[in-house]
Amino acid sequence: MSVFTHVDFDQHEQVVYAHDAKTGLKAIIAIHNTHLGPAMGGCRMWAYAHDDDALTDALRLARGMTYKNAVAQLPIGGGKTVIIGNAKTDKSPELFQALGEAIQRLGGRYITAEDVGTSPADMREVNKTTRFVLGTSQENGDPSPFTALGCFVGAQAAIQHRLGRSDFEGLTVALQGLGHVGWHYAQQLHDAGAKLIVTDIDTAILERAKTELKADVVAPDAIYDVDADIYAPCALGATINAGTLGRLKCKIIAGAANNQLKTAALGADLRDKGILYAPDFVINAGGIIKVCYDYLGKSLADVDSHVRRIHHTLLEVFERADHAGQSTSVIADQMAEARFKQQETCTA
Numbered sequence: 001m002s003v004f005t006h007v008d009f010d011q012h013e014q015v016v017y018a019h020d021a022k023t024g025l026k027a028i029i030a031i032h033n034t035h036l037g038p039a040m041g042g043c044r045m046w047a048y049a050h051d052d053d054a055l056t057d058a059l060r061l062a063r064g065m066t067y068k069n070a071v072a073q074l075p076i077g078g079g080k081t082v083i084i085g086n087a088k089t090d091k092s093p094e095l096f097q098a099l100g101e102a103i104q105r106l107g108g109r110y111i112t113a114e115d116v117g118t119s120p121a122d123m124r125e126v127n128k129t130t131r132f133v134l135g136t137s138q139e140n141g142d143p144s145p146f147t148a149l150g151c152f153v154g155a156q157a158a159i160q161h162r163l164g165r166s167d168f169e170g171l172t173v174a175l176q177g178l179g180h181v182g183w184h185y186a187q188q189l190h191d192a193g194a195k196l197i198v199t200d201i202d203t204a205i206l207e208r209a210k211t212e213l214k215a216d217v218v219a220p221d222a223i224y225d226v227d228a229d230i231y232a233p234c235a236l237g238a239t240i241n242a243g244t245l246g247r248l249k250c251k252i253i254a255g256a257a258n259n260q261l262k263t264a265a266l267g268a269d270l271r272d273k274g275i276l277y278a279p280d281f282v283i284n285a286g287g288i289i290k291v292c293y294d295y296l297g298k299s300l301a302d303v304d305s306h307v308r309r310i311h312h313t314l315l316e317v318f319e320r321a322d323h324a325g326q327s328t329s330v331i332a333d334q335m336a337e338a339r340f341k342q343q344e345t346c347t348a
């Protein structure tokens with residue numbers, strides 16, 4: 001498993017393999033780019049089938065954080081940690097303390113937070129051995145409501161651009177994944193008058209959605225066939241792929257999941273189909289804005305107004321894409337690169 005020849009290696013500055021025999025910690029910390037500031041990105045815990053899958057995830061997610069943070073105008077770079085392990089059975093306080101020691105050794109070049117499979121409680125264990133961790137507060141540590149707010153204002157930008165309207169009244173949203181982000185997002189869409197068609201693999205949450213959000217429920221795989229104005233992927237990555245592209249009937253894709261496009265070329269395919277794609281790392285930046293503002297010691301009011309700017313950023317992405325005849329994903333990449341590459345030149 002070579003890093004430098006790995007297909008997802010993209011000039012990452014540092015890749016650390018952290019192992020601790022006593023606690024069973026096996027983690028990869030990938031620092032992609034620190035030109036705008038210390039690399040920031042969450043810590044994912046997942047039962048990867050192969051170590052190589054973990055490396056792929058770490059490299060891709062760290063790169064994604066650089067792009068997300070740059071386009072959100074945050075003074076931070078991009079990085080990510082993945083722990084190889086089952087989040088239900090392999091956790092221990094000592095394991096997260098050992099991870100904290102590995103992060104501490106990086107001297108502040110990388111700052112972690114919670115992500116899929118980890119929680120504020122886990123981050124409090126990390127915090128026992130390093131100060132380079134955020135999102136440790138039980139009351140205030142969850143960034144998901146801010147990610148959901150960013151998705152909501154992002155979807156508003158998308159309907160304005162694609163449908164020429166500013167309200168959700170009577171629009172149909174096919175939403176996949178009613179987890180931390182998806183539930184909050186669904187609530188806001190419901191409150192704004194949208195009709196929800198939802199899916200999840202957790203049947204209890206679907207029952208709640210039926211009663212509390214008046215949502216219709218479909219089986220997980222049926223969500224791609226739903227006749228909806230908006231498809232909102234809020235579960236896994238890569239749900240837009242060769243198998244689902246032909247099935248999607250929506251006019252807009254606006255959801256929270258990371259790495260929604262299985263391959264970069266799908267951005268152009270969506271454009272050809274007349275589907276307006278809100279690039280994932282632009283629309284789902286609300287959580288990292290919250291985490292970064294905690295780091296900078298700013299108020300929740302500041303967080304709220306920064307997250308709401310996702311609306312304007314997306315309108316700029318859509319307009320530039322139309323003007324250039326390019327996909328929105330290509331334009332979003334260019335906007336991010338213009339920021340962190342300009343900074344590279346300044347610091348060279």
Ligand SMILES: NC(=O)c1ccc[n+]([C@@H]2O[C@H](COP(=O)([O-])OP(=O)(O)OC[C@H]3O[C@@H](n4cnc5c(N)ncnc54)[C@H](O)[C@@H]3O)[C@@H](O)[C@H]2O)c1
Binds near residue numbers: 145180234257
């Ligand atoms: N939490 C954040 O602030 C944040 C920020 C940026 C991006 N994201 C991304 O948004 C997505 C959701 O994050 P989250 O924190 O809400 O995660 P979560 O684990 O709380 O929620 C995911 C939900 O998706 C459901 N799910 C899993 N597989 C499914 C399938 N095949 N079909 C339908 N539903 C399925 C799960 O049961 C769960 O309810 C992830 O891709 C995450 O990387 C989250």
